[in-house]
Amino acid sequence: MSDKYSVIGKSVPKMDGRVKVTGQAKYTGDLKFPNMLVGKILTSPHAHARIISIDTSEAEKLPGVKAVITHKDVPSLKYGISPARWDENIFCIDKVRFVGDKVAAIAAVDEETVYKALKLIKVEYEVLPAVFDPEEAIKEGAPQIHDEYPRNINTEIHQNFGDVEKAFAEAHHVRTDRFVGNRTYQCPIEPHSAISIWEGGKLTVYSSTQSPHYFQYYIAREFGLKMGDVRVIKTYVGGGFGGKLEPTGLEFCGAVLSKITGRPVKMFYDRHEMFAHNRGRHKQIMEITTGVDKNGKILGVHANFIMDGGAYTSLGIATAYYAGAMLTLTYDFVNYKFDMIRTYTNLPACGAQRGHGAPQPRYAFECHLDNVATDLGIDPIELRKVNARQPNTITPNEFKVNSCELAECISKAKEISGWQQKKGKLGKGRGIGIAVGSFVSGAGYPIYRTNLPHASAIIKVHEDGSAATLYTGATDIGQGSDTVLCQMAAEAMGFRYENMKIVAADTETTPHDFGAYASRQTLMSGSAVKQAGEEVKKQVLELAAEMMEVEVSDLDCRDSAIFVKSDSEITKPFGEVAREFFVRKGPLVGKGVYAPPKLGGKFKGAPVGTSPAYSFAAQISEVQIDEETGEIDVQEVWDVHDCGMVINPSLLHGQVHGALFMGMGESIWEQVLFDDQGKILNPNLGEYRMPTAMDMPKVTSALVESYEPAGPWGVKEVGEGATIPTMGCYANAIYDAMGIRVNSLPLTYEKVWRALKEKREKEKVSVGV
């Protein structure tokens, strides 16, 4: 009993590992119900068009078709996950706003019939001029997408902290750069699917969701049901990355089709439809100006951004705020100005993707700072160390940072990457680059019902003491939260992890939790779980004290063994006391609840809120460029993370690997492309180029230990934080390898090749002169 902890801090196996690798795990798409129908949605072929008429009569006549619905058959209440901008309808009423907008839906006895029936619906459109570029969209005279939003401005933010103009005036050097991000898509391996069963005035939905409780709220609201009459059950989920946080047409249309037919209705998006539904990464156009003193100390920053939101709001308001808000976390400066316009365009709506609004601005800022370092002749690492945020500080936008080992992350990354030996000394076409990042550990304000606690948990010990079940609304979508939360429960109870069970994420059987987003579960859900476990332990030790005739204060429990602290040879099995507890007092249950501290600041009232804690990371990558072809070969990458106490090192490193993988894709290859009519050109995994395992570089995932006072046992997040520096770190290494900067994502081979060609031509011209 020498280790401080017996369960946490260890790489125990994943709770669901075995059922997943053996194919036992049932995803929503695997479920079947008697008499189940298949539903599909008819979508718009035009990016912007007025609906003149919809004729469903031929489709209705097709044998096997059980229901055909349009906007006339569904509530007209607008929905959306951002209450400040409810701008979507289940079906378009007056016009369609992007290629893929929802027009009608059909339920039929099988897939073949439903696809055949879709083709029989006749929709007459009057095609309208469309706009696809965010900068074009806000110009006077551009096509108006939503009547309520002039100049297609969905969200506009103008914030000013300190005095940026004064800082620039006093600066030794002021520089402005402009970067352009890319529209990417999460591409979870499991497509969205939902099975809706509406019977007896109650609706049950099996769904591939990141948050059953969010789904429950929004579905109940749309149909005017009490929340208790809507049950949302999360099955196993094959990834979400932000794209499965909001209910989709699958849930809304499925509910209506089930209500009309009286039968269960399964709906799913195929890969093409997933791309059209989208809710992936916003493309941001980012102009950043920074003033520094002669040592590189940042005096002021102005971020002036515009983002393409697509046709609807989705989570975009939060995205817009996050884009600016999280720029202030890593470096210590007081003067900050942030301007942002999120525009509507006639493209699929963008939403939250791993890292939410932060990765592209961070990419821009980190590239921009490398440019500043070059201007000043300072090593990029030195520039970052001069400015690195210290613990227990407050950002200009009043984010309260407790633990922060960013400086140490940078130093360690420098050391393990061999930066000193490599920077400026690598051969032709080879480069090394650094970037840093930071991310929230949960949002201080949820999107709805803002006065609710964010997480709660119940633990019930089985009556013979042999096992305990954790009931949580937190959602494991592949990241391993079931495992981490069971480790926390076991640690808090003094129980063996091997004997933990979990019931997770079913609005009817598990207590409220907002689910998987904003990297909130380890800290927030974990806090509730710890409290529940401690309540169990307290009750067990009180009874054990009676049974063992010792003072309760002299008892502790670990790994299911209760022992006398002053003489650890005197022990009693947890199970024996738990069983006796049941005999004497009934069920042994512990409860926990978590609400974040009320942290105000300038962002008070803004949708993003503030977080109880922030993770920090530094990443360095080394790349090789083929100057003939532009091919980018990422050789190696080092991530050094400050994520507080680590509950499960294996899962943590898994998160880092995944983030580096996704970040590499977004940096070099990934981009959703459209033709001039707004139609996606590459809506499939063949043409939308994600990295494969073969593309992965050598990865070193390292840690700097810290203790976060706001988190249970000192934890913070890692799931999204590791994506934040990635694009900047690759871009800076590529810049280092090329000696010239490509200012837009993705940094494709073609762009590299063109840039190098242009550079060579310029050099020739200059030599020629």
Place this chain on the structure above:
Amino acid sequence: MSDKYSVIGKSVPKMDGRVKVTGQAKYTGDLKFPNMLVGKILTSPHAHARIISIDTSEAEKLPGVKAVITHKDVPSLKYGISPARWDENIFCIDKVRFVGDKVAAIAAVDEETVYKALKLIKVEYEVLPAVFDPEEAIKEGAPQIHDEYPRNINTEIHQNFGDVEKAFAEAHHVRTDRFVGNRTYQCPIEPHSAISIWEGGKLTVYSSTQSPHYFQYYIAREFGLKMGDVRVIKTYVGGGFGGKLEPTGLEFCGAVLSKITGRPVKMFYDRHEMFAHNRGRHKQIMEITTGVDKNGKILGVHANFIMDGGAYTSLGIATAYYAGAMLTLTYDFVNYKFDMIRTYTNLPACGAQRGHGAPQPRYAFECHLDNVATDLGIDPIELRKVNARQPNTITPNEFKVNSCELAECISKAKEISGWQQKKGKLGKGRGIGIAVGSFVSGAGYPIYRTNLPHASAIIKVHEDGSAATLYTGATDIGQGSDTVLCQMAAEAMGFRYENMKIVAADTETTPHDFGAYASRQTLMSGSAVKQAGEEVKKQVLELAAEMMEVEVSDLDCRDSAIFVKSDSEITKPFGEVAREFFVRKGPLVGKGVYAPPKLGGKFKGAPVGTSPAYSFAAQISEVQIDEETGEIDVQEVWDVHDCGMVINPSLLHGQVHGALFMGMGESIWEQVLFDDQGKILNPNLGEYRMPTAMDMPKVTSALVESYEPAGPWGVKEVGEGATIPTMGCYANAIYDAMGIRVNSLPLTYEKVWRALKEKREKEKVSVGV
């Protein structure tokens, strides 16, 4: 708010009615898992034989066969649901003891393969002499079935209360009758099935079970697993009637086959195999002697019984005790002697069937008393009224009876049946008969882990207050306990029934409860549920008092509305307070637990234990006999029940209808028949003649209100009690119609015809003389 109760006492719809009638409900047989194998058991073709050799090599070679197991591959630990007589092995080791005894099992990829493979196993037997008759079995020199049990005596009971010999000596009239019961089978509409998934040292079993917690205990014990490593999940169950209380070869073989193959294994009994597995009603041979005074007051009773237990114990020890113990409940006498031998025979094992050991002895006693009444020239009803038990009395075998309205039940049955106008005045071939009965409301001692509470419950209110979930290990097997327990939860909480949800009977997610047997759930599980609901209500009212600024003692809650008792216009919705509770204090949870009072008596330590409460009933039936064919046509039947407070009248009447239906089958048609080699002749629903809806007489189900102090809100049982008088009541009516008594069950048309023929012949002879 004038009614005393807002939820209980009302015929609310069944929780699961809709999913069952629409075919949505999933029974174990409906479930599918990836890579699932099908398992089947090879059984013995001989009633008694030594196993010389088993050759499985050909079966193993068949493509698609994944495992073949015999006794060499499984634990040799004996099991059985009666700990005092563990006498079964997963597979027979030395010899087989009935046609259907388990010899080997196979798992294969599909049914076709597994059936083909079964035929390839070669078993060499040495056939032994067998014994099928219980009276033959106990004779010296009879074939010995189990070495440990000489003379094939499985259980022997000899009890003496008071002084029966003295009572008989002092009696005005003493009479002895002998009756022979029938071996019947429960025939639940859903065959037994189980899916076993053994992975990572843990076993999950989906099963058609009356008691997941019993199954968990016995399966864990057999395989040396911790209980927490065995999860038993009850799916929807299509009836049990006692036959699904103990785990079967399906669970034991399935577990081993899954462990060996690493794949889920589904096993099921077909209708034939259900009959062979049996565990149905014991055939009892019953000799009863009663001494009465000249008014018919019973002075003493001697019951001398022998029962055919079949090849194994099953629940037979309890059956044997119940057979004698429950005879004392209905009539007030002090001198009682009970002798019972339960024998082993080479037939399928008998167990507990609705009413357990009580219906046949009750049939014998009620027929016998009618004979006594005839002897004395007293009306059968008058005889019963003279002797009827009064409330707050103790039986000779020290069963403590609280509420008891038997006398009133008899009076009411007499009145509504028109007994006075009919008895002795019905035409030729028509008769009317009465019988009474009583049954336990739960057994005082469970079969295992006797110091545990019997039931526990947890209620969690959803965080928005719109619904509440009851977690219970009580099992709804069709009788409607989910509905009744949710009504009780809602009543105790002051909540609306419509907003109740239930999670029932999964050892991993619900608290301990012994399950559905001995008519225990309404009283025992209901007590735990009431306590849990009251704990929720207390917490809600305390917070409401704060919020409303009134004394908590001045608040009450009903139908989800909290109101000030002194001014019921001042109200607050339950949901609002529940939500605020979550905000301030976290999950709103209530817990309840129930252990029966320790009631001793002479039966202390005997397996049957004593019950906290007893139901009472009187039944009258009117029948028409076709004297030419012997056909019995039950015209009408009246049941008057004292089952305490009624929670759901519709469900109660449903139980009565079902009991009268089953009792009619057992009285007139049903009997498992064997050839002279011990092979069942009628193991299917075509040849085993259960009644159909077309056979049902007109039924009147009436109540006498009572309040049972041992039950929550005064409840007692009805599920089994209604079967107790049934056979006697039909038999007495048939006797009344025929003027001659057939002393064995079933009272088939053939027996009636033969008896009438014999009677006519005797009359002819006597007229001739």
